[in-house]
Amino acid sequence: MxxxxxxxxxxxxxxxxxxxxxxxxxxxxxxxxxxxxxxxxxxxxxxxxxxxxxxxxxxxxxxxxxxxxxxxxxxxxxxxxxxxxxxxxxxxxxxxxxxxxxxxxxxxxxWNVYDPRVIWWRLSGPGRNAQLRSLTELRIAVEPLAAGAAARSASAAERDRAVEIAATLRALGEAGDLDRFLAADVAFHTLLLQASGNEMFGALADVVAVVLQGRTQLGLMPHHPEPAALDLHEAVADAVAGGRPRDAETGMRELLAEVRHAMLPLWEPGTRKG
Amino acid sequence: MxxxxxxxxxxxxxxxxxxxxxxxxxxxxxxxxxxxxxxxxxxxxxxxxxxxxxxxxxxxxxxxxxxxxxxxxxxxxxxxxxxxxxxxxxxxxxxxxxxxxxxxxxxxxxWNVYDPRVIWWRLSGPGRNAQLRSLTELRIAVEPLAAGAAARSASAAERDRAVEIAATLRALGEAGDLDRFLAADVAFHTLLLQASGNEMFGALADVVAVVLQGRTQLGLMPHHPEPAALDLHEAVADAVAGGRPRDAETGMRELLAEVRHAMLPLWEPGTRKG
DNA sequence: CCCCCTAGAATGGTGTTACCAATCGCTGGG
DNA sequence: CCCAGCGATTGGTAACACCATTCTAGGGGG
The missing domain is CATH 1.10.10.10 (Winged helix-like DNA-binding domain superfamily/Winged helix DNA-binding domain)
Structure with a gap:
């Protein structure tokens, strides 16, 4: 900024x-x-x-x-x-x-593990996979509720923007433009977190950005995003735009279930440290 | 040790x-x-x-x-x-x-809104209700998953301790000893967050402590804890002890639904600030 | 001879002051 | 209207006094 x-x-x-x-x-x-x-x-x-x-x-x-x-x-x-x-x-x-x-x-x-610098450092170091896992679990916990809250309290502009980004995601996803897809994906999740009206959720936007980038860098991203994922992004956007919190929440939950599945390889090499 | x-x-x-x-x-x-x-x-x-x-x-x-x-x-x-x-x-x-x-x-x-000092300051100031609300929403998002994770990865000692605290809660609750009930309640939620194995969840223990204390101080706590709440604490503890993540998760979700209900008075005076 | 207790020395953060360097907003002159 | 230079304000260095804490050495008693 x-x-x-x-x-x-x-x-x-x-x-x-x-x-x-x-x-x-x-x-x-x-x-x-x-x-x-x-x-x-x-x-x-x-x-x-x-x-x-x-x-x-x-x-x-x-x-x-x-x-x-x-x-x-x-x-x-x-x-x-x-x-x-x-x-x-x-x-x-x-x-x-x-x-x-x-x-x-x-x-x-x-440690203040929510401090952006601490997160960054841990992602740069040997504990990277463990950190990525922790952050993903945090996403899974927070983002569904944030999406629901966004459906309740987003501004008109934010609702429009959500739908717009979802459409962009489909276009970029089908075109296979991974770089810009990633950027739009970050924008989507950031938007919802911030539109939730809860600044504790909004403050996690950076976390999501970092996790998404990390996921891409680790090659855990398919070359063409799953059509199901594109559908879900659109479903969530529609639910937010239409003011349907439950739908937004469950849609986001399904979306993250896929994310969890995609990142499962990281779960295994349990890098739990003493 | x-x-x-x-x-x-x-x-x-x-x-x-x-x-x-x-x-x-x-x-x-x-x-x-x-x-x-x-x-x-x-x-x-x-x-x-x-x-x-x-x-x-x-x-x-x-x-x-x-x-x-x-x-x-x-x-x-x-x-x-x-x-x-x-x-x-x-x-x-x-x-x-x-x-x-x-x-x-x-x-x-x-702002680093997860910094303990920032949280504390905001709770001391005019934005207190809004902050309490944000933190409660965060609890609602995180604690169910943390309980599920605890059911998966808690140590034997932690499982025992969960059951033990739940029993203590019932005793204190029925005796109407609110002070010690609060302390035990904090201990219960802290235990689960830390037993989740996710340090991002564990770091929220202080947040929960502060929210619970804030709730009590604002008089949003009934003089005798709801029997239903006592049941739920025990149910969650049992699920954790028995290694049943789904039960732990849903139990905690119900528990927090009650918390949300209890704190609803705070929701109204929508202290959203520009 | 060994143990414990105390007094004093060594250590390393805490707080202060003074000074110079670098930056950059603002003002005034061209 | 542009530009240069002034000066405010932070950035960085150095040297100092202070004091809390720890460690150690010495002494006294068992």
């Missing part, structure tokens, strides 16, 4: 070194949606990303202790920047800072 | 206050059960709380511009503390900091 400059992270200008030590590559695939990113241009954000990925990716295990001095030295930044970084990590529940002790990595139970 | 520290999140002990509106000064420190989880002892946290409440409570409207100098002066803190506070607010999406322009309050759409 307000982020015009796409360069996202690689911004690190200046002579500061900032190399992320081990864990070499930033793999999260090219051309991906810029991580949540607050400001790309600020110095602390790169330090934040590196440490955040290390913690969420288990490179820094629970209980590990950092100090401001280590951070300062490792990244070649001032103590102030190290402190700001640490404060943000603390506010995400990833670490806890205590006098004389240092900065301790917290157990996963205290 | 696993039991000892488990309460971990310094919970919301029974005397949580959910202060209505008031939003006094930063006096917030004493006797106030830590809403989220930072250190109360640190200086920036009181500044954070004050400004956070003001933004989420619409006292500082979208587009309003602050400066570090104002913050420094108003709270009598150093620039460093003001900066740290601002960084945290920025990481929550409440503000955005830009050179030469200052610190701008962001629209609600960019």
């Amino acid at each position: 307000t982020e015009t400059g796409e360069g996202s992270r690689p911004g690190y200008s200046s002579e500061v070194e900032l190399r992320g030590v081990g864990h070499g590559k930033r793999e999260h695939t090219a051309a991906s949606p810029p991580p949540p990113a607050t400001d790309a241009a600020v110095l602390h954000s790169s330090v934040l990303d590196t440490i955040g990925e290390e913690i969420t990716g288990d490179a820094l295990p629970e209980g590990h202790v950092l100090t401001l001095e280590q951070i300062r030295e490792r990244f070649g930044v001032s103590r102030t920047v190290a402190r700001e970084t640490m404060r943000i990590l603390e506010s995400m529940g990833l670490v806890r800072s205590r006098r004389r002790v240092g900065i301790t990595v917290q157990p996963r139970a205290s | 696993t039991e000892t520290g488990e309460g971990s999140r310094p919970g919301y002990s029974s005397e949580v206050e959910l202060r209505g509106v008031g939003h006094g000064k930063r006096e917030h420190t004493a006797a106030s059960p830590p809403p989220p989880a930072t250190d109360a002892a640190v200086l920036h946290s009181s500044v954070l709380d004050t400004i956070g409440e003001e933004i989420t409570g619409d006292a500082l409207p979208e587009g309003h511009v602050l400066t570090l100098e104002q913050i420094r002066e108003r709270f009598g803190v150093s620039r460093t503390v003001a900066r740290e506070t601002m960084r945290i607010l920025e990481s929550m999406g409440l503000v955005r900091s830009r050179r030469r322009v200052g610190i701008t309050v962001q629209p609600r759409a960019s």
Whole structure:
């Protein structure tokens, strides 16, 4: 939205070194949606990303202790920047800072797993499949109700738009234009979540976007979307447009049942970590 | 072993206050059960709380511009503390900091509404009913699936504990001990969310705790819990213990239907804000 | 000889101040 | 109407005093 400059992270200008030590590559695939990113241009954000990925990716295990001095030295930044970084990590529940002790990595139970950055980091790391699974289950829980709510409280413009996107999806799906299909699919689900009138649902739009993209990148998307899926998108859109919450809800539920089925391969290699 | 520290999140002990509106000064420190989880002892946290409440409570409207100098002066803190506070607010999406322009309050759409502190602030402010409603809808979406997942993947100890808490609930409910009933109710839902094996669900335990407490404080709780609710808790517990996901799911759905019904008074005064 | 308790030292975050660099909105001059 | 430059405001660095917490060493008692 307000982020015009796409360069996202690689911004690190200046002579500061900032190399992320081990864990070499930033793999999260090219051309991906810029991580949540607050400001790309600020110095602390790169330090934040590196440490955040290390913690969420288990490179820094629970209980590990950092100090401001280590951070300062490792990244070649001032103590102030190290402190700001640490404060943000603390506010995400990833670490806890205590006098004389240092900065301790917290157990996963205290992480703010809904923070967009945390989600992003976990998707970039070894826990990716598990995270994708968790997020999909969350979608399955929330989206049907969100669709129902949208059917109740969407504005006229939103209802029209839903029908319009559903039609676009059919066209793109039948044409086999997967890239644009993905974009429209994201737009569809985002629209419904936000039209639900519940900001807790609306805030999950980014999650859905990331999951859909992840699904495509993992090749869990058929080359031609299932006709049934296209039908269901249209059914949901019609139900929303026509103000039929029950239909919208059940339609979305069926749609997600297919999604669940498609992602089942991820379920197996149970990457549950201690 | 696993039991000892488990309460971990310094919970919301029974005397949580959910202060209505008031939003006094930063006096917030004493006797106030830590809403989220930072250190109360640190200086920036009181500044954070004050400004956070003001933004989420619409006292500082979208587009309003602050400066570090104002913050420094108003709270009598150093620039460093003001900066740290601002960084945290920025990481929550409440503000955005830009050179030469200052610190701008962001629209609600960019808030991290799942951040425990944001939830807490919104519950303390004028949007309280709307927030309680949103959170309840979220519960309705998530808890049935979480119960189903718990029936699939809970540990033996967790299954036993579910049955045990359900029995406790009946006893406390019939005795009319509302305080302890509330505590046990929170424990029950927390257990299921965490036993679901999905950390996105598990992270909502605090949300449920806050909603249940809010419900009680608003007097939306009958003096004697409905027998039907007690039956349903037991039914869900049995289904989880017996590994019957469908039963657990539908049981929880019925349970939440009652919750929805009970909270309906809140639905009416549609506090939808622009 | 061993254990426990206390006092003091070492450590590392907390908060403050001062200073310079970079950016970018705004104003005033051409 | 455009453009340059001023200046406000954040971004980043450095050095300092402070103090809570932990660790350790020493002493006293069993």
